[in-house]
Amino acid sequence: MSFTIRTPCSSANLGPGFDVFGLALSLYLELQVSVSNSSSTLPLNCRITYEGEGAEDVSLDPEVNLITRVAVYVLRCHKKRSFPSETHVHIVNPIPLGRGLGSSGAAVVAGVALANEVGQLGLSRARMLDYCLMVERHPDNVAAALYGGFVGTYLRELEPADVERLEIPLAEVLPTPAGGKDTGLDPPQPPLDIGHYHKFKWAPEIKCVAIIPQFEVPTAKARDVLPKEYSAADVRFNQQRTALLPTALGESPPDPEFIYLAMQDRVHQPYRKGLIPGLTEILQSVTPKSHPGLLGICLSGAGPTILALATSNFEAIAEYLIAQFEKENIKCIWKLLEPAHDGTTVTQSTAPGNNPAVPLTYASAGVSIDAGNSLVQRIKPLVAATARPGADASIGGFGGTLDLSRAGYSSLPNLVGAIDGIGTKVKIAFAMDKHDTVGIDLVAMNVNDLVVQGAEPLMFLDYYACSRLNVDTATAFVKGVAEGCKESNCALVGGETAEMPGLYSEGEYDAGGCAIGAIAKNNPILPDTGSMSEGDVLIGLASSGAHSNGFSLIRKIIDNAKLGYQDDAPWDRGTTIGDSLLTPTRIYVKSLLQAVQRGVLKGMAHITGGGLTENIPRMLPKHLAAEVDASTYPVPEVFKWLKKAGDIDEEEFARVWNTGLGMVCVVAPEKVKEAREVLEGEGEVVYEVGRLINRNDEAESCVMKNMEVWR
Ligand SMILES: Nc1ncnc2c1ncn2[C@@H]1O[C@H](COP(=O)(O)OP(=O)(O)O)[C@@H](O)[C@H]1O
Ligand SMILES: N[C@@H](CCOP(=O)(O)O)C(=O)O
Numbered sequence: 001m002s003f004t005i006r007t008p009c010s011s012a013n014l015g016p017g018f019d020v021f022g023l024a025l026s027l028y029l030e031l032q033v034s035v036s037n038s039s040s041t042l043p044l045n046c047r048i049t050y051e052g053e054g055a056e057d058v059s060l061d062p063e064v065n066l067i068t069r070v071a072v073y074v075l076r077c078h079k080k081r082s083f084p085s086e087t088h089v090h091i092v093n094p095i096p097l098g099r100g101l102g103s104s105g106a107a108v109v110a111g112v113a114l115a116n117e118v119g120q121l122g123l124s125r126a127r128m129l130d131y132c133l134m135v136e137r138h139p140d141n142v143a144a145a146l147y148g149g150f151v152g153t154y155l156r157e158l159e160p161a162d163v164e165r166l167e168i169p170l171a172e173v174l175p176t177p178a179g180g181k182d183t184g185l186d187p188p189q190p191p192l193d194i195g196h197y198h199k200f201k202w203a204p205e206i207k208c209v210a211i212i213p214q215f216e217v218p219t220a221k222a223r224d225v226l227p228k229e230y231s232a233a234d235v236r237f238n239q240q241r242t243a244l245l246p247t248a249l250g251e252s253p254p255d256p257e258f259i260y261l262a263m264q265d266r267v268h269q270p271y272r273k274g275l276i277p278g279l280t281e282i283l284q285s286v287t288p289k290s291h292p293g294l295l296g297i298c299l300s301g302a303g304p305t306i307l308a309l310a311t312s313n314f315e316a317i318a319e320y321l322i323a324q325f326e327k328e329n330i331k332c333i334w335k336l337l338e339p340a341h342d343g344t345t346v347t348q349s350t351a352p353g354n355n356p357a358v359p360l361t362y363a364s365a366g367v368s369i370d371a372g373n374s375l376v377q378r379i380k381p382l383v384a385a386t387a388r389p390g391a392d393a394s395i396g397g398f399g400g401t402l403d404l405s406r407a408g409y410s411s412l413p414n415l416v417g418a419i420d421g422i423g424t425k426v427k428i429a430f431a432m433d434k435h436d437t438v439g440i441d442l443v444a445m446n447v448n449d450l451v452v453q454g455a456e457p458l459m460f461l462d463y464y465a466c467s468r469l470n471v472d473t474a475t476a477f478v479k480g481v482a483e484g485c486k487e488s489n490c491a492l493v494g495g496e497t498a499e500m501p502g503l504y505s506e507g508e509y510d511a512g513g514c515a516i517g518a519i520a521k522n523n524p525i526l527p528d529t530g531s532m533s534e535g536d537v538l539i540g541l542a543s544s545g546a547h548s549n550g551f552s553l554i555r556k557i558i559d560n561a562k563l564g565y566q567d568d569a570p571w572d573r574g575t576t577i578g579d580s581l582l583t584p585t586r587i588y589v590k591s592l593l594q595a596v597q598r599g600v601l602k603g604m605a606h607i608t609g610g611g612l613t614e615n616i617p618r619m620l621p622k623h624l625a626a627e628v629d630a631s632t633y634p635v636p637e638v639f640k641w642l643k644k645a646g647d648i649d650e651e652e653f654a655r656v657w658n659t660g661l662g663m664v665c666v667v668a669p670e671k672v673k674e675a676r677e678v679l680e681g682e683g684e685v686v687y688e689v690g691r692l693i694n695r696n697d698e699a700e701s702c703v704m705k706n707m708e709v710w711r
Helices: 066-077 103-118 125-135 139-147 219-224 232-250 256-262 279-284 314-326 369-384 425-432 438-451 471-487 551-560 577-581 589-597 611-619 637-646 650-656 669-681
Strands: 002-012 021-035 046-052 087-093 150-155 195-200 207-213 294-299 306-310 332-337 345-348 414-421 456-466 491-499 509-519 537-542 572-576 603-606 624-629 661-667 686-694 702-705
Touching: 002 103, 002 139, 021 103, 021 139, 021 207, 021 232, 021 332, 046 066, 066 087, 066 103, 066 125, 087 103, 103 125, 103 139, 125 139, 125 195, 125 471, 139 150, 139 195, 150 232, 195 232, 207 314, 232 256, 256 294, 279 294, 279 314, 306 314, 314 332, 369 471, 369 491, 414 438, 425 438, 425 509, 425 551, 425 577, 438 456, 438 471, 438 509, 438 589, 438 603, 456 471, 456 589, 471 491, 471 509, 537 624, 537 669, 551 577, 551 637, 572 577, 589 661, 589 669, 603 611, 611 624, 611 650, 611 661, 611 702, 650 702, 661 669, 661 686, 669 686
Parallel strands: 046 087, 456 491, 624 702
Antiparallel strands: 002 021, 002 345, 021 087, 021 150, 150 195, 207 306, 207 332, 294 306, 414 509, 456 509, 537 661, 537 686, 603 661, 624 686
């Protein structure tokens, strides 16, 4: 087996965000790894070769080298004392050491990734971050190197018991083991979720000029010069700028004055000037006015590198700053770098399992039982939070159970089942790398189908299928499912995660789900078509957008308009197209069950695929048709834009999307007032949108009036 791990360097702090902001940059530490099947007499079963920065100084002894020591630490947390098979690690390192470009952060992340691969540990990226933070206890560099892009990070407060744990180094880089080369003990696994990150937007025009002085400042030393306490004024100064910087750096085109101001710092740079001759003067020597193209300037990490953000004139800015350092007799090189958006990547050079020397395992075929187990651990609390009377929502059994009597059904009820998927809305989740809302859609599509029959949803089961299981993504997905279940008061009693290499595209997944509900013995199963008559009123409940239907057409329209999901939504300037389209489907369970209990509804239609015209007739008897007046309710801006941009005609519009109504219900005229009161009391926005009319055999079952208002 051979593979390559690539980890970007990073610039931390970006001025005011000390220990918070990290930016991954396009200079990569590379580990070219080959694993043979034999064990050897090599220390730790590992041989290191090295080229690039630090080649003279960096130890090739795997017990001393930072990358392999980190890997062995992670392996030992998994009861593997050394590299499982003879491993050759060739390190190619273009990142200058001790210059404030996160060389140690990259080494730590690469070490954790190395252990994950050779030990086939199946660690998620979030879990890898925990291991990184056991070694380098500031999350800015490691989160940027691991996840890529411009990140904001924070550490969870550890429990006192965790802080007391002796194996937590709480140091810049892993210290020498206290008990000699090998203390003989397997370290316990790190606490869960030590650190977190959020990826911010980065305006594509902004590039980074790194001025790299030819001397080192060890990060540990640069942290020792910092004060233990700060004045309230300085803390306030940095907080104000830290709050603004992500917005300033995400705006396109960038505003130089805004960025320059937002990059000022009073928490670390002033104290580090003793280690970097001329630092304060150099930082103050350039402004957007004196050097057009410049946006902002700061110390990179703990220094001594200076990072200048700019949109043009890179060379002139670099030459000027190098000349300033020369006044202090300091030589510099400079590099023009760009954000590295992907973070750490692992590329297999030989397909796992193709090397006849290496025995085949399920993991080498692409299915990681460890990743599956790790997912189960992560989702347990999410699932448990959906417990309801009769179902404890614990996972691990072969099937999910529900005690109907404890759920409030003393005599045998009618059971109702529904099954559905999310459709291609998941494609938007992939594009936005945002996976915690489509689970809500999945539950909504099912429970909304149940409730229109008058059923109370009780249980839900989901099916998540992918090519390679990404535990972070799958956990976010289940979080959404659990949220949908809580909103509809049904227990998530089980599910299935299928990792099927080769079946789906890399990084993508599909999901389906099934809801089971009950209708108490003496309650009606709706629609009650026998009670419907001409003149009954149609009331519509506002939708939250496209819900989970018509996304193949939506994606085509966005594509034809040459727009990307990260672009500002033309229908809502405050958000991106992707975020707006990911708005979860509205769940109508609680409000509609209230109305059913009050006996004010004769029937309900969930407006899903097929829009108004196909779905409303599903609740009607043959002799009645729905007459819907398009002028009686507002069409959401997203639909107006889609209709116009796609040049969709009115009939098609009403057949594909909900057009603004997620539910349409039949109500006797004398019950309309009461129905409105109940539904509005539960937070619904209600419109009277039409009535039932008599219908001949040949006539349409849903007649749309006044569709010209949509033009
Ligand atoms: N590729 C690497 N291989 C081994 N050790 C490394 C590597 N990169 C960094 N280190 C270790 O990290 C130290 C630098 O870390 P640090 O002082 O935090 O500076 P930086 O700002 O470059 O992260 C180096 O002196 C070396 O001990
Ligand atoms: N927030 C840390 C960042 C150190 O970054 P490095 O690249 O110098 O290791 C600090 O400022 O100390």
